[in-house]
Amino acid sequence: MPADRLKVEVEGRSLELSNLDKVLFPRAGFTKGEVIDYYTRIAPVLLPHLADRALTRIRFPNGVDGGSFFEKNAPAATPGWVRTENLPAPGSSKGRETIDYVVCDELPTLVWLANLAALELHTPQWKIGAHPDVMVVDLDPGAPAALRQCCQVALLMRDRLADDGIDAYPKTSGKKGMQLCCPIAGTQDAEVVSDYARRIARELEQAHPKLIVSKMAKNLRPGKVFIDWSQNNAAKTTVAPYSLRAQPVPAVSTPLTWDEVEAGAAGKRPSTRPWTATEVLRRVAKQGDLLAPLLDGGPELPA
Known part of the structure; x- marks a missing residue:
């Protein structure tokens, strides 16, 4: 395995983390490893607010000073254990009728997303199949x-x-x-x-x-x-x-x-x-x- 990759197990799920020393917040020297650590430690209070909600991510693969992109759909290499839901996509900029959304119900999914430099996590005001709560x-x-x-x-x-x-x-x-x-x-x-x-x-x-x-x-x-x-x-x-x-x-x-x-x-x-x-x-x-x-x-x- 390359030196910049690390295999870990999170709640029974195997993940491969990469480029942990890569600085994503240059002015603060805050690395991807620290992003993953933050999301891991904040998970007990964060995950209940993400549970059962279609998740939109904003990814910054080259850090906050580099380019970014919104991601609603599950990427091609999404692990089979990550929960996805095929849902209507109102307002889709690409004209899609439905999207396979990621749903972040558990810590392994959160760590996987953090490893993809999904720094920002955005949710709608309702759970899947329900009215706004x-x-x-x-x-x-x-x-x-x-x-x-x-x-x-x-x-x-x-x-x-x-x-x-x-x-x-x-x-x-x-x-x-x-x-x-x-x-x-x-x-x-x-x-x-x-x-x-x-x-x-x-x-x-x-x-x-x-x-x-x-x-x-x-x-x-x-x-x-x-x-x-x-x-x-x-x-x-x-x-x-x-x-x-x-x-x-x-x-x-x-x-x-x-x-x-x-x-x-x-x-x-x-x-x-x-x-x-x-x-x-x-x-x-x-x-x-x-x-x-x-x-x-x-x-x-x-x-």
């Missing part, structure tokens, strides 16, 4: 607005959703924005969920026009936070909690506490630096999975 609202700041303003909007959104009996759980996007994730009943289709999110976004825009915009036109966004309600569309996916992001450092989409969001809204914490893989592992060791309530379901959205 999570509503996601993306908060995207238009410069000079930043994460501080996102935190302010997150608090407004949290309180408005609470009026309808909807709980919201915050996380960073791992880039410049945030997402609010809300457990829902899984009995309503994506159009209903998207329409509800759009209605709430428009309400908040009308109440706070200097801070919030709900329309997608980019020329309306400078200095405001765009509430992207369209994340619940049947063709959309959202970065999974605990996924790495392609940033100069190994940034992670990180669950937050509401105390942290309130502090961020008041400008009491750094508002631009993302949490890194090492920091997130420490956080999880202390806090567990702050997004665990998403796994328990929630109420129906009001009409």
Whole structure:
């Protein structure tokens, strides 16, 4: 076997890892071996959020400074033990009616994906064959607005959703924005969920026009936070909690506490630096999975 390849066994599955010393985050010197180590260690809290969901990956074979590509279909050399599901492909850029999606239900699959430099993991808001069980609202700041303003909007959104009996759980996007994730009943289709999110976004825009915009036109966004309600569309996916992001450092989409969001809204914490893989592992060791309530379901959205 070549010196840059290593055979390992993960939960009874045989895998061949390669190029473990290859640097995928050059500015931080973070290697593929460290990517695999991170995903292995974060797996207990990450895998429940991936289970039974069609997985879209963004692969960076030459690191975050090199080229990347979206991958929905299972690659040709996919091991036979990796779960795949043939599913409709709404919005396929290649005109496909169906795609053989990878489903990451277990650690060996996660390690296999990490070895392919699948740094970013994105999922839809529903499990295979089901209605959405999570509503996601993306908060995207238009410069000079930043994460501080996102935190302010997150608090407004949290309180408005609470009026309808909807709980919201915050996380960073791992880039410049945030997402609010809300457990829902899984009995309503994506159009209903998207329409509800759009209605709430428009309400908040009308109440706070200097801070919030709900329309997608980019020329309306400078200095405001765009509430992207369209994340619940049947063709959309959202970065999974605990996924790495392609940033100069190994940034992670990180669950937050509401105390942290309130502090961020008041400008009491750094508002631009993302949490890194090492920091997130420490956080999880202390806090567990702050997004665990998403796994328990929630109420129906009001009409």
